[in-house]
Amino acid sequence: MRRSFAVALERYGYGVEVAADGLAGLELFRDERFDLLILDVMLPGLDGIGLCRRVRETSLVPVLMMSARGDGLDVVAGLEAGADDYVVKPVDTYVLVARIRSLLRRATYAPAPGLGPGPGPTAGEGTPPPEERVLVFGDLSIDTGGLEVTVSGRPVALTPTELKLLLEFAAHPGIVLERHTLLRNVWDYGWDGDSRVVDLCVQRLRGKLGRDRIETVRGFGYKLRR
Incomplete structure (x- = not known):
């Protein structure tokens, strides 16, 4: 599943890095900078909810949780841990891409952590003081x-x-x-x-x-x- 999603997202033009378990994912997150994270709840070593909590200690990067159960405790726990949205497996690629695009659009509202505020309105006629x-x-x-x-x-x-x-x-x-x-x-x-x-x-x-x-x-x- 990990490989198939990576190939599908690359076809949509995204650069994708993958990790086989939560601890490897945490190390990858610390070593590189990402625009968005997709975390499966059922990760070995460190599950997706625990990984989301560790990410939220230092970063506001958009997080999309992936769960095998649409109405279970996994969804609530993932959102409480700081995830922005979730999808339920099995998920069609076009649905996954739609959620990714939505999260990335939202990310343009917020400045990157540590880089100061994002750009304001373009100066010119009608720009409020x-x-x-x-x-x-x-x-x-x-x-x-x-x-x-x-x-x-x-x-x-x-x-x-x-x-x-x-x-x-x-x-x-x-x-x-x-x-x-x-x-x-x-x-x-x-x-x-x-x-x-x-x-x-x-x-x-x-x-x-x-x-x-x-x-x-x-x-x-x-x-x-x-």
Whole structure:
């Protein structure tokens, strides 16, 4: 499976490196720089969930988990460990490529760790002054140009998916956003996806920004408190 996926992705123009187990994958991750990681849950040595946790200690690189069970604890555990999305085996190559493209598009929202903020809007007519690009909600500040988030003046490290989700909330403060709307706008799902992806990402955001920042509206969705 590992070899077949590598060949298929290379045909789509991706450069692919493979590892046979979790420990080898961790070593490869430490030695090289990647744009995205695909982690199988059932890896020998160090499983994909443990590997995802180790990656998240030092990196915000997009992570796509691959699970043999679509409704088991593996999915929840992978998302709680910091994965951005998941696919269920067996998976068609075109579905896998669609998820990869979505994650890579999201990654353009966030600066690479250690390299400073990403590029802001191109200067010219209509470019708002810097102060208008900063959204403030209590002690939460979001610089939409520099893509930097702070709470009480302290920087908060967010994955690309977490950042895009926060920007979606910040664009509609006080407005309830339904889960399927967030799946479409943040995860680029053209169909109804698994709402657990949204729930677990909101849970991670709350852990970084404060438990009361994002309110649950039962039966509807979530909203950012004004």
